[in-house]
Amino acid sequence: MRWGILSTASIGLRRIVPVLRQNPGLMQLQAIASRSQAAADAAAQAHGIPVAHGSYEDLLADPQVDAIYNPLPNHLHVPLTLAAVQAGKHVLCEKPFSMNAAELAVLRPHASRVHIREAFMVRHHPQWTAVRQALRGGAIGTLRFMQVPFAYFNDDAANIRNIAATGGGALYDIGCYAIAAARWCFEREPERVVCAMERDPAFGTDRLSSGVLDFGPGGQMVFSVSTQAHRYQRLHLVGSAGRLEVEMPFNAAQGAPTRYWLEDAAGLRTIDLPPADQYLLQMEAFSRAVQAEAPTAAGLDEAEAGMRIIDALFASAASGRFEAVAKG
Numbered sequence: 001m002r003w004g005i006l007s008t009a010s011i012g013l014r015r016i017v018p019v020l021r022q023n024p025g026l027m028q029l030q031a032i033a034s035r036s037q038a039a040a041d042a043a044a045q046a047h048g049i050p051v052a053h054g055s056y057e058d059l060l061a062d063p064q065v066d067a068i069y070n071p072l073p074n075h076l077h078v079p080l081t082l083a084a085v086q087a088g089k090h091v092l093c094e095k096p097f098s099m100n101a102a103e104l105a106v107l108r109p110h111a112s113r114v115h116i117r118e119a120f121m122v123r124h125h126p127q128w129t130a131v132r133q134a135l136r137g138g139a140i141g142t143l144r145f146m147q148v149p150f151a152y153f154n155d156d157a158a159n160i161r162n163i164a165a166t167g168g169g170a171l172y173d174i175g176c177y178a179i180a181a182a183r184w185c186f187e188r189e190p191e192r193v194v195c196a197m198e199r200d201p202a203f204g205t206d207r208l209s210s211g212v213l214d215f216g217p218g219g220q221m222v223f224s225v226s227t228q229a230h231r232y233q234r235l236h237l238v239g240s241a242g243r244l245e246v247e248m249p250f251n252a253a254q255g256a257p258t259r260y261w262l263e264d265a266a267g268l269r270t271i272d273l274p275p276a277d278q279y280l281l282q283m284e285a286f287s288r289a290v291q292a293e294a295p296t297a298a299g300l301d302e303a304e305a306g307m308r309i310i311d312a313l314f315a316s317a318a319s320g321r322f323e324a325v326a327k328g
Contacts, residue, residue, distance in 0.1 A: 033059035074167025141241030169205035
């Protein structure tokens, strides 16, 4: 699989470029693109990337590139993914995939020709697999409720996360992780949601969003996410017969061990997991899928389900009441 990186965004250079070199029998980093040739050349030279393109269009037209990693700002995810799939490229697009669920419809005609997926690396981490196995095995009885706090501090007006027009704000940037965790653990979709938002008076983005996802009888997730609070993250799961707490559910250090705590009738114990790199596992999984599986709309279905929840949360913040989550 010959990969091209669409833009010189930090996440691509820091997280994706290094892992694409760790399995050369499966993956090859072929090219990178920027809106300027100088920026592309600088990134390629600094990171040893063979080809530098001075426009996104040139990268998408490169016959030596099979798949595109798209880490552009949120408002460009769908337009540039559409351009890539129209050029016959497979696409792994950063989360959230779109600004709303309806925006994804333009990609569906291409889902049977190329692979299109949202880059939620956390779903590939062994700790997420371990948590799901523990829940399925009844380790804490029946899961009753979840709590997800997730925050960092960034008040830089020039930072893309603080620009409303391009999809900035806490709900888009990190609230999507809380939603993904809830859907992963309950293994179903919420029926309705409610959300309160506080917006930065200068940026217009939500700097604090808190909400409830109601999964029907016996299941709720409560979250608070902020772009202007002390850096912190946790995943708390409370069941009928115990509880489970994940220390670093979202930003686990690459190549480092992880742990979670499990408490039941026998007491509290620590579960240590071996080192893992969720970005490497994500890129390997996508590369293998392209080589071994026929393209389907499953990736778009998954992304759209998550975006319908985000849509409902924004609607609730505006209406001040519970809003139903649209059905697929």
